Amino acid sequence: MKQSQLFTKTRKEAPADEVAKNAQLLIRAGFINKEMAGVYSYLPLGLRVLGNLETIIREEMNAIGGQELLLTTLQDKESWEKSDRWDESKVDVWFKTKLASGTDIGLGWTHEEAITAMMRQYIQSYRDLPVYAYQIQTKFRNEARAKSGLMRGREFIMKDLYSFSRTQEDLDAFYEACAKAYERIFARAGIGEITYRTFASGGAFSKYSHEFQAISAAGEDVVYVDKEKRIAINKEVLTDEVIAELGLNKDTLVEEKSIEVGNIFKLGTRFSDPLGLSYVNETGETKPVIMGSYGIGPGRLMGTIVEALSDAKGIIWPREVSPFEVHIVSLGIDNEEIRKASDSLYEMLTSAGIDTLYDDRTEKSAGEKLADADLIGIPVRLVVSARTLESASVEMKKRAEADAVLVRAADVIVAIKTA
């Protein structure tokens, strides 16, 4: 894409009403726009990042048998009353409204009730199980206090997968498979090193649930990490008994602030019982379906990546997440020779299938273009200028590294692929 066509602009200064680094950088670079507290629009660059994260998530969810669907935001209160989560004394994040007829409606803040009720139509026999269904959808939560940029919003994108199994053993096996898939997702998203599978409170049907906590000073959670064993315990469940049970040593645990980027939960029959989701087994007995739920917030994940991977100049996107693979920065583009060289480089890359942002803007100084490139954070930068033209080459610089190298034009594609 030609940057001259991109309608967003970068900003030199951070907005006064944002303190969180993720929001400051994403707004300055033109990835998101704040509409109100805890509510952000995704602009073209931001949507590309979000799309890339969703692609990673889809691939990993599909790989463990997930089937994607899309449930509704508008929720009838009937199912929620059955699970006892409609009452605002039980759930205080509801956005509720009414139909013109006066019927109560809620905006979905999670979808256990909706999908459990729906699955009664499709699950009757053991032959129908297991089912692993997920969606990537906007959730609405009326948070008392939105904060930390993309970290805690009132409207946010969430991937939520729900598993429906015959037995606890089947649930356990899928739960482990999903945990592994989550590790792959966070690794591909560039935060694998700092993200720990974390023991957290389990609820009614298992002793623990697991959170995936990314170590970050911007985090709202506190976890105790065993870096060797790569597991952590959420402060809320930390006791000597738990430490012993997990085979950890109190002295090697390190306290860290962290961001919850995912969680997985064994639900058992918490929803299948009240909503009447059951199946008939091989011997003709009626059994409740055993459920689990598995969430990742792609928007929060995007914010976490920015918190973890950025420097004083801007964002440093991991390759698979970056809005573009390569950023061509043409300096002195008013010069016809440079314009030609830049255009042909852009054409060469795009025809090779390399997703490229091409800074073809005229009347922008070299300094501004380079500063913008650093701020936007595409991992590979190619500079075309009078200087590179002299040696019939282009300058390649990785965003995460300090030094640039000259690459002959004919070798550019190979250099990018191996960067």
Place this chain on the structure above:
RNA sequence: CGGGGUGUAGUAUACCGGUAGUACGUCUGCUUUGGGAGCAGAUAGACCGAGUUCGAUUCUCGGCACCCCGACCA
């Protein structure tokens, strides 16, 4: 939801009970092109409402919005 704070051009910020200033942006012209360029000119602003006052952007009250701490939570 409890406590605290802040609302001034598109953005970031000054000052002031008496004609609201600066920087960036934007526009025009000329010069410039390897780290947010230079010169000249232009553009654009006091959250909303009530009160006090000769006069309110400034003081008071109410509303709304936003931020921070806490509680709660993906």
